[in-house]
Amino acid sequence: MPRLSRWFIRAALVNLAVGFTIGGLLLGHKAFPVHPLLWRLFPLHIELLLFGWTLQLIMGVGFWIFPRFWRSRGNERPAWLAFFLLNAGVWLAGLSPMLSLPPVLLTTGRLLELAAVAAFAVHAWPRIKPPGASGRGF
Amino acid sequence: MPPLTRWFIKTAMVYLAAALLVGLGLAARGLGYVPAWWTALSPVYFHLFMVGWVAQLIFGVVYWMFPKYSQAHPHGSERAWLAVYWCLNAGLLLRAVAEPMLTLWPVVGWRWGVAVSALLQWTAGLLFVVNTWSRVKER
Ligand code: HEM
Numbered sequence: 001m002p003r004l005s006r007w008f009i010r011a012a013l014v015n016l017a018v019g020f021t022i023g024g025l026l027l028g029h030k031a032f033p034v035h036p037l038l039w040r041l042f043p044l045h046i047e048l049l050l051f052g053w054t055l056q057l058i059m060g061v062g063f064w065i066f067p068r069f070w071r072s073r074g075n076e077r078p079a080w081l082a083f084f085l086l087n088a089g090v091w092l093a094g095l096s097p098m099l100s101l102p103p104v105l106l107t108t109g110r111l112l113e114l115a116a117v118a119a120f121a122v123h124a125w126p127r128i129k130p131p132g133a134s135g136r137g138f
Numbered sequence: 139m140p141p142l143t144r145w146f147i148k149t150a151m152v153y154l155a156a157a158l159l160v161g162l163g164l165a166a167r168g169l170g171y172v173p174a175w176w177t178a179l180s181p182v183y184f185h186l187f188m189v190g191w192v193a194q195l196i197f198g199v200v201y202w203m204f205p206k207y208s209q210a211h212p213h214g215s216e217r218a219w220l221a222v223y224w225c226l227n228a229g230l231l232l233r234a235v236a237e238p239m240l241t242l243w244p245v246v247g248w249r250w251g252v253a254v255s256a257l258l259q260w261t262a263g264l265l266f267v268v269n270t271w272s273r274v275k276e277r
Contacts, residue, residue, distance in 0.1 A: 001204075001205055001274065001275065001276060001277070002276075006274050006275065006276075009274045010271070010274055013267045013270060013271060013274070014267075016193075016263055016266070016267055017263065017264060017267045020259065020260050020263030020264070021260060021263075021264075023256070023259070023260070024256040024257065024259060024260035025256075027233070027237070027252060027253075027255065027256035027259075028252075028253050028256045028257075030237070030240065030252055031240065031248075031249040031250070031251075031252035031253040031256070032249060032253060049188070050188075053193075054188070054192055054193075054196075057196060
């Protein structure tokens, strides 16, 4: 498993742990209410688990197992960029409603997530090909 | 494909079917054939899909495909993995019943059902993370 996949997957595991912990707290709070402020964690739960866990794990595994060009994975830079953009975006979009930060930060977080997906696509597009092919066709 | 992976993936497929059926009911409310209480299944619909199907499928494939923990114990602790399977599924099934029941009929029994389901799913998630962490390596 290459280095970037290890970063993606470890970050995904951290997000899973935090996201499930928040989910467990919210579900517990539905059963035995603790404090209404707990619902503030709700957007973070969604962001961490949909994008920080599921999407990030898929990117990590994709980077690892998609067909290669002989021994190279092609241009790795956009994939690294995707890693940083995604993690910045997830935490920004998850934390800003929770901390009542200006709405522009939520939008920025979502934009970073979108940019992460675009950067990952730039990396992965040529690798979605038959084994051994150059990756220039469709 | 190891037996536990087959259990994870087949159970995941059952959840996918269940999620789509619950979703069908939610969508059909407007037609007047579905009772109003079905709305209480809304969070269940989402989590049957994302936890029962997506996360469970991922767990099964990770158990199978990730680099070996060691030659003697390729998957790490088998007991921990079994606990992941049982806690996740017991927890999610319990949630699928207890959460809507709590909405419709908030008695203390359902409160405990929801709380225990939260604890079971959380345990499954954390055991998965702990058991997978050291398999995220070069080879
Ligand atoms: C991959 C895993 C998960 C994902 C992607 C996820 C995502 C979501 C989303 C999008 C919602 C909003 C749904 C809606 O408004 O109808 C939600 C609600 C919620 N989730 Fe999760 N979730 C996950 C796992 C969990 C787990 C493991 C727990 C508990 C142990 C949990 C507890 C909750 C609770 C309590 C709510 C609020 C339900 C309500 O509206 O009353 N989630 N989740």
